[in-house]
Amino acid sequence: MENVLLSVRHLRxxxxxxxxxxxFNLDVHKGEVVVIIGPxxxxxxxxxxxxxxxxxxxxxxxxxxxxxxxxxxxxxTKMRQKIGMVFQSYELFPHKTILKNILLAPMKVQKRPxxxxxxxxxxxxxxxxxxxxxxxxPRQLSxxxxxxxxxxxxxxxxxxxxxxxxxxxxxxxxxVREVLDVVLSLARxxxxxxxxTHEMNFARAIADRILFIENGxxxxxxxxxxxxxxxxxTARARDFLKSFDYE
Amino acid sequence: MPSLGIEVLxxxxxxxxxxxxxxxxxxxxxxxxxxxIVLGIAVGMLMxxxxxxxxxxxxxxxxxxxxxxxxxxxxxxYFGTTRVFGWNLNAETAxxxxxxxxxxxxxxxxxxxxxQSIPAIQHESAQAxxxxxxxxxxxxxxxxxxxxxxxxxxxxxxxxxxxxxxxxMIGIVEVLKxxxxxxxxxxxxxxxxxxxxxxxxxxxxFLICWPISRLAGYLxxxxx
Numbered sequence: 227m228e229n230v231l232l233s234v235r236h237l238r239x240x241x242x243x244x245x246x247x248x249x250f251n252l253d254v255h256k257g258e259v260v261v262i263i264g265p266x267x268x269x270x271x272x273x274x275x276x277x278x279x280x281x282x283x284x285x286x287x288x289x290x291x292x293x294x295x296x297x298x299x300x301x302x303t304k305m306r307q308k309i310g311m312v313f314q315s316y317e318l319f320p321h322k323t324i325l326k327n328i329l330l331a332p333m334k335v336q337k338r339p340x341x342x343x344x345x346x347x348x349x350x351x352x353x354x355x356x357x358x359x360x361x362x363x364p365r366q367l368s369x370x371x372x373x374x375x376x377x378x379x380x381x382x383x384x385x386x387x388x389x390x391x392x393x394x395x396x397x398x399x400x401x402v403r404e405v406l407d408v409v410l411s412l413a414r415x416x417x418x419x420x421x422x423t424h425e426m427n428f429a430r431a432i433a434d435r436i437l438f439i440e441n442g443x444x445x446x447x448x449x450x451x452x453x454x455x456x457x458x459x460t461a462r463a464r465d466f467l468k469s470f471d472y473e
Numbered sequence: 474m475p476s477l478g479i480e481v482l483x484x485x486x487x488x489x490x491x492x493x494x495x496x497x498x499x500x501x502x503x504x505x506x507x508x509x510i511v512l513g514i515a516v517g518m519l520m521x522x523x524x525x526x527x528x529x530x531x532x533x534x535x536x537x538x539x540x541x542x543x544x545x546x547x548x549x550x551y552f553g554t555t556r557v558f559g560w561n562l563n564a565e566t567a568x569x570x571x572x573x574x575x576x577x578x579x580x581x582x583x584x585x586x587x588x589q590s591i592p593a594i595q596h597e598s599a600q601a602x603x604x605x606x607x608x609x610x611x612x613x614x615x616x617x618x619x620x621x622x623x624x625x626x627x628x629x630x631x632x633x634x635x636x637x638x639x640x641x642m643i644g645i646v647e648v649l650k651x652x653x654x655x656x657x658x659x660x661x662x663x664x665x666x667x668x669x670x671x672x673x674x675x676x677x678x679f680l681i682c683w684p685i686s687r688l689a690g691y692l693x694x695x696x697x
Contacts, residue, residue, distance in 0.1 A: 307602075
């Protein structure tokens with residue numbers, strides 16, 4: 227396909243003897259939002275961590291724009307600038323203000339001028355409703371606010387693709403919405419994203435494609451999330467989705 | 474009320490001499506503290522290395538320093554090594570050597586603890602932003618480490634300042650020794666001087682250490 231942005235081919239990932247993925251394949255197209263769901267321990271987060279080289283892989287390859295993601299220092303730091311990642315725990319740098327958290331990498335890594343990055347940062351902060359908190363420290367923000375800052379921080383690097391690893395899993399329920407709204411507006415603006423989540427309603431609303439993974443294998447995938455959630459084909463997916471219902 | 478004997482401090486240059494002695498004690502601790510901080514940071518970073526042998530060596534070093542009384546170390550270096558190796562070591566250098574040897578390992582252990590207490594996610598999220606290992610260390614890990622060790626290391630510094638009173642035992646004339654001299658010299662005219670003069674020495678130590686520990690409290694609050 228022409229517009230494949232990220233491609234995972236024959237990925238093999240193991241922790242010691244324990245294999246997570248034997249032969250995993252995935253193509254993410256430009257502008258596509260892929261949502262990965264599945265039971266805990268199925269390898270969802272590990273997959274995202276492999277994609278930006280935080281985990282060494284034991285076989286296969288990962289291509290971004292046709293270029294291989296290697297783990298040596300120079301090429302991985304270059305690659306990671308194109309791959310934004312937001313984690314489950316709010317991982318802002320506690321010793322820096324919100325604004326400095328955002329400015330750090332664009333200025334240090336990409337050597338962009340402060341004025342330009344700051345203008346962009348403020349615009350993005352405005353969009354997520356946190357412009358007035360720019361001089362606060364992370365500890366003064368709620369979890370949901372911190373996650374929105376983390377998203378802005380990733381966006382300021384102008385990544386080609388965003389990886390979101392259960393970004394609402396550690397949040398209080400009433401804060402989930404504010405974070406997911408931000409992600410939803412990114413999706414509408416055409417961002418390419420790979421999202422791991424346990425928020426099924428959110429997955430249904432945002433996904434272009436749903437992947438249901440178990441034991442390192444794609445059990446079911448669908449380009450029609452509404453149909454998938456209404457009538458999953460496989461028994462395994464049916465059981466999994468049932469566990470989210472309280473009827 | 475019985476005489477406290479403080480008046481002997483106002484005779485001649487006694488009080489100035491006492492302050493001079495205090496300066497000797499403070500000088501020894503300042504130099505030792507400075508050396509300990511620099512070497513301690515290096516040792517602390519080495520202690521987090523994955524090499525088993527390196528770890529074991531520093532572990533043993535730390536245990537030896539902790540178990541051995543500082544006074545014994547002072548005696549070994551000042552009376553022992555000078556004999557065995559035949560070198561000419563003045564007492565102040567010996568004291569600085571011993572206190573730095575002690576301070577470096579304690580500081581190293583503080584740095585090690587601080588480095589290890591920084592969650593892995595801090596490394597990872599910095600890496601995920603495309604930072605190289607040096608940038609991660611300089612911009613993200615070290616500033617957080619420094620914030621964590623400063624309150625603890627200030628505690629170590631006050632301990633070092635207090636412990637310098639031991640150097641009397643290797644013949645250094647510092648504040649305590651000067652105090653003794655003043656008391657001895659005035660034994661007849663002011664028999665109670667031991668109380669007054671040592672009380673002043675106590676106050677002087679307090680005046681040195683109290684601001685330092687206040688600073689620790691302040692920084693701890695500010696950075697918590």
